[in-house]
Amino acid sequence: MSLGVAAAFGSTGSDMPGAVKPAVRASGVRLAVRDLTMCYANGHTALRSLNLSVNAGEMVVVLGSNGSGKSTFMKCVVGLNRPTGGSVKVGGRDLAALSGEALREARLPLALISQNANLVKRRSVLANVCCGALGRHRTLMSAFGRLPRDEIEPAMSYLDEVGLLHLARQRAGTLSGGQAQRVAVARALAQRPDVLLADEPVASLDPEAADEVMRLLRRLATEDGLAVVCVLHQPELAARYADRLVGLRSGLLEFDRPASDVSSQQIAGLYLAEAS
Numbered sequence: 001m002s003l004g005v006a007a008a009f010g011s012t013g014s015d016m017p018g019a020v021k022p023a024v025r026a027s028g029v030r031l032a033v034r035d036l037t038m039c040y041a042n043g044h045t046a047l048r049s050l051n052l053s054v055n056a057g058e059m060v061v062v063l064g065s066n067g068s069g070k071s072t073f074m075k076c077v078v079g080l081n082r083p084t085g086g087s088v089k090v091g092g093r094d095l096a097a098l099s100g101e102a103l104r105e106a107r108l109p110l111a112l113i114s115q116n117a118n119l120v121k122r123r124s125v126l127a128n129v130c131c132g133a134l135g136r137h138r139t140l141m142s143a144f145g146r147l148p149r150d151e152i153e154p155a156m157s158y159l160d161e162v163g164l165l166h167l168a169r170q171r172a173g174t175l176s177g178g179q180a181q182r183v184a185v186a187r188a189l190a191q192r193p194d195v196l197l198a199d200e201p202v203a204s205l206d207p208e209a210a211d212e213v214m215r216l217l218r219r220l221a222t223e224d225g226l227a228v229v230c231v232l233h234q235p236e237l238a239a240r241y242a243d244r245l246v247g248l249r250s251g252l253l254e255f256d257r258p259a260s261d262v263s264s265q266q267i268a269g270l271y272l273a274e275a276s
């Protein structure tokens with residue numbers, strides 16, 4: 001808990017009631033994808049027997065050209081697409097085998113950040129972050145328009161975590177693109193996930209803002225023990241921040257290796273091969 005949050009609550013920090021410090025997660029596999037296959041209704045197979053494991057504290061970046069299956073992969077993992085084969089295990093439960101309330105509950109440890117921050121522009125930054133907690137408090141949906149009181153203090157600490165505590169009371173519609181994306185990260189943290197999925201989180205950001213968001217994701221993996229899976233179209237950012245690079249081509253896993261072992265030729269080949 002930073003002095004900033006402590007000051008906002010007139011406290012010295014650790015003695016604050018209900019203070020939330022992001023827990024450093026125990027090590028171990030957080031996401032285990034086995035033989036993941038997705039064949040769309042039109043007969044197009046977008047993923048072919050994909051295998052991927054992500055540990056706590058690890059940051060994996062998925063690369064691949066347009067149409068290689070990156071978004072399909074993310075949607076299958078988070079349960080927005082029902083895979084036609086394979087398993088997606090989170091916390092020991094196979095999301096691919098669940099539906100309805102059981103799926104909703106089982107995917108609570110997963111948080112997704114998209115290309116657009118999708119904030120409610122007319123509401124405050126703080127209110128937007130609190131919204132991330134709604135999945136854990138379903139009855140709060142009925143109190144729409146009011147901040148869940150118990151979640152305000154943690155939300156402030158998540159804002160502090162992304163370096164935007166000073167903007168807590170500002171309307172979300174006034175933020176820059178980079179700030180909005182960092183608020184989206186704070187909103188994801190309010191969900192208290194074990195696995196953070198980021199689908200092209202820097203696509204609409206300038207290089208400086210993109211770097212800031214990537215640094216943040218890296219820190220959440222290293223310091224808070226989150227398992228981070230990020231889809232990027234910027235190989236140079238991927239090489240700079242990821243522990244592992246995963247290359248997709250036509251729905252197939254082309255490589256899954258430590259970032260330092262992947263050559264620029266291999267990355268270039270990923271895109272050239274897809275085009276041919």
Ligand SMILES: Nc1ncnc2c1ncn2[C@@H]1O[C@H](COP(=O)(O)OP(=O)(O)OP(=O)(O)O)[C@@H](O)[C@H]1O
Pocket residue numbers: 040041042044045046064065066067068069070071072073
């Ligand atoms: N709902 C759908 N029905 C049929 N085919 C689909 C559907 N969604 C995606 N596809 C196809 O599946 C393949 C993979 O698409 P996907 O969106 O996962 O690729 P991507 O790697 O995320 O691409 P991009 O980098 O352009 O976002 C593409 O050929 C796409 O046309």
